Amino acid sequence: MINIDSLNFSYVSGIRRSQPVLNNLSMDIPPGRSVGVLGANGVGKSTLLRLIAGTLTPDFASDRGTFQVLNHFPRDRSLDFLQQIFIVPESFELPDISGHWYADRLCGFYPLFDAELFSDLLQRFELDHHHILSEMSFGQKKKFLVAFALATRCPLILMDEPTNGMDIPSKSAFRDAVIETQRDDQTILISTHQVRDLESIIDSVVLMNNDVSSWVDLNLLYQSISQVNGDSELPILYSETRLGSPVSLVAAALDNHTDIDLELLFNAFHYNSDGLLNAIQSTEANKEASA
């Protein structure tokens, strides 16, 4: 679905490129996954989504084979590619017309658009499609665009901070909508700071910082690391105190493993990315060796 090998990107300022935002970024994301893109401010999460959507040109763009999304080089913006992706940007403007009118004209571009699903999602999000879009609140606009994105049935949907501006019931409706509408061959990439909003949705994460990035399958994470409440003698990757008691991520697979808290994982990566990725990769290497 998404194959990236040594992707570099720097913004152009005047005639020269600035400091690189993405440096040798590599990852392979298979189809049918719900992926959370996690990283601190400024590591290039939104930039990565835009590169995948083809609205930015990577450095060394001639090396097209190393950056393929849905078997296309995204920056070509070929019709076939654009029909298979939809991006919900972090900030956007919607026009001065009703939601119904807008969607009626826009849906013609998406061959798999499901009008029934769109109508159902609008109801779930408590949106009136006769409402003028520009008069909606920011959260309502986000919900409208998310509903449209899911209704396009595109194989790849990119969402940049989709829950920003949404109230608590809307976040819940958003999670339900993503879980219920996602098809087996559809990949959804969600970039966010609010990791708790994603906990029930995603099955894998892209962990990013300025030096390294990696795609991690959460379903297999328990084979490499575990979350331990209380003191532990196992090699600790990261630990923090919650309600007066330590909660740690340890580099070991425990028999009675619990789900790993996404926020803990994010912090572990933020403060000890090398240790965390080494622990995950060494398990993968051991598995490959034994196989």
Next chain:
Amino acid sequence: MNVNLVRVATYIRLKHATESSRLIRLISLFFAGLCALMFLLSSVNKDSLSEDITGVYGLGILIVAVVILGRHTFNEFKNPLESVGWLTLPASTEEKWLANFLVSFLIAPVVYILAVTLGSIVVKILFISLGWNTAFEIYNPISASGLDLLTGYWIIHPVLFFGAIYFNKSVIMKTSAMMAIVIFGLLIYTFFVGWLLLPDVITDDFNMYNGELQLEWDMEEDSGWVHLAPTWSKFVLKTLFYGSFLYFWVLSYLRLREVDV
């Protein structure tokens, strides 16, 4: 080349749907202004024919060029908050270019000519209903005057169309300044090359015309200028002229392909 005319039409409809209220306000204001101007001019001079107010029509099409090419064309790619959606909209770059081209080159001037015709009908009806006897005539769109208006618009279209995608703001001002610099530079260059290659001719010519620079391409051999076969020179000039249209249109397409956001 991936062009589907149905998709181009849908693109045009979507783009105009998203700007409908602003566009309707603008067209209504423009139409009202045009009618008022025709009415006023014909009232002041009751013997004036519609041909006499050609200047008004000319000014009108200039305003159309400023509004359409200066503000409307390719504007979907200029606001970063909107352009991500438009860039990722499933239509090929050729279709996005063609949609903007068709609106600015064909639809806008034709709508303007029709608006002028309709406006002149309204004014004529107004005069008749008021019982005023004027020589004002209904504008005939299928006339030499109509063709002149269209030709004038089409001549400035390629450069402004390119300016519309190249510049983000103050398109008309920046494009005009750019063209003025290019033309001025070309004139100086031509004069300089001419002076280097044929100093006598240039000097003689200046003496002959008391310093007035005249460009004449199909003159007689005995005028003191270099002889150029009229047919050949006209062919070269026409090729350069129409070639520049193609050049700017192709350039605008290439520029559109480069747009990132």
